Amino acid sequence: MGDLATFGIEWMRSPLGVGAIAPSGPLLAALITQDAGSLLGPIIELGPGTGVFTRALLNNGVPEEQIAVVERGEAFLADLARHHPRLHAYHGDAANLAHMNLFGPGWAAMVVCGLPLLSMPPSKVYRILAGAFFHLSADAPFRLFTYAPGCPIPSAVLDRLGLGARKIGRTTFNLPPACVWELRRVTEPRTEKADTPPIEEITP
Ligand SMILES: C[S@@+](CC[C@H](N)C(=O)[O-])C[C@H]1O[C@@H](n2cnc3c(N)ncnc32)[C@H](O)[C@@H]1O
Numbered sequence: 001m002g003d004l005a006t007f008g009i010e011w012m013r014s015p016l017g018v019g020a021i022a023p024s025g026p027l028l029a030a031l032i033t034q035d036a037g038s039l040l041g042p043i044i045e046l047g048p049g050t051g052v053f054t055r056a057l058l059n060n061g062v063p064e065e066q067i068a069v070v071e072r073g074e075a076f077l078a079d080l081a082r083h084h085p086r087l088h089a090y091h092g093d094a095a096n097l098a099h100m101n102l103f104g105p106g107w108a109a110m111v112v113c114g115l116p117l118l119s120m121p122p123s124k125v126y127r128i129l130a131g132a133f134f135h136l137s138a139d140a141p142f143r144l145f146t147y148a149p150g151c152p153i154p155s156a157v158l159d160r161l162g163l164g165a166r167k168i169g170r171t172t173f174n175l176p177p178a179c180v181w182e183l184r185r186v187t188e189p190r191t192e193k194a195d196t197p198p199i200e201e202i203t204p
Contacts, residue, residue, distance in 0.1 A: 003050040003079075010049075010073040017072065019116020023049055024145070025174040029056035032112055032143050032180045034168075037061030041109030044102060044135060045069045046094045046128070051080045053112050054087070068102040070094050095124050097131025107137035113144040118152045126157045133161060133185065142183040143168070147176045153183065162187035 003023060011018045029052045036043060037060035048054050048069045057067055068088035071077040081089040090100060094115055102108070111132045117125050132142050142163075146152040151165045158165060164186035170179040 006075050006079050007050055009075045013073070016119055017116070018049070019119050020049075022175050024052045024114070024178070025171075026052070026056070027171045028145060028174040028178050028180070029053050031169045031171055032145055033057050033060055035060075036110060036112075039109035039140075041107060041137065041140075042066045042068065042103045044097075044108050044111045044132065045114070046097075046111060046132070047071060047114035047116070048080060049073070049076050049114055051076075051083070053114055054080060054084065057112065058084075068108075070097065070100070070102075095127040095131070097128060098134045099131075102135060107140065108135045109137060109140050111136060111140075111142040113142060115144075117144060118146060118148060122154045122157055125153060126160070129153070129157065129161055129163070129183070130189075133163070138185065140184075143180060144183070145178045145180050147178050149179075151181050153181075158183070160190050161185075162189045 007023055033053055033056040036057050043057060043062055043066060045053055045067060048071050054067065054069060058064065064084050064086035068090065069080060070090045070092060072093055074091060077089055077091050080087060088102060136142065153165060162185055163183045165181050165183050168180050168182045171177060
């Protein structure tokens, strides 16, 4: 099936779950996957959709078997697995990342995130990030894109996980224009104290 047909099927099934009006463009894909080929270790991609970022990772020289994709849309995942049979393809919710055995032992060198984080509650964003950093090596980046002007991760979530955020680029040649952000560990995750409000109470 063609990319747009698959995108249409998944969009009609869950417009909010897909969270975009079209697949990302090639310039955004190049921005979010830049330098991926020089990293040592496997790469995790969350929410690959039609595989725009997956193909950019492959074009960067990342071998298929060094990429694990986690995708909730069955049609998206089936198409990707058919075109790239050596990918590690997982069907499921990225919020369960901490419980997934993606590549066996060893740490991942980067996460490329295509998830619609802005339409998710902070508690879910927290679980996704905590799970992703569980798999990442100490100084490895988590890259994400957003159509919003600022970082889409609530500062309370960054704070609790000991993460710093930095914008690494923006492209107007995308529908809509988008920014790429990179998150990295800057301190130890905060130990929860008795008076810390539960993560469910964090507002976006
Ligand atoms: C905005 S689309 C991005 C697709 C692709 N990365 C791109 O940039 O064109 C979001 C993707 O995340 C997937 N998705 C949304 N929520 C998810 C979740 N909780 N776990 C895994 N995949 C999810 C959707 O099915 C969709 O493929």
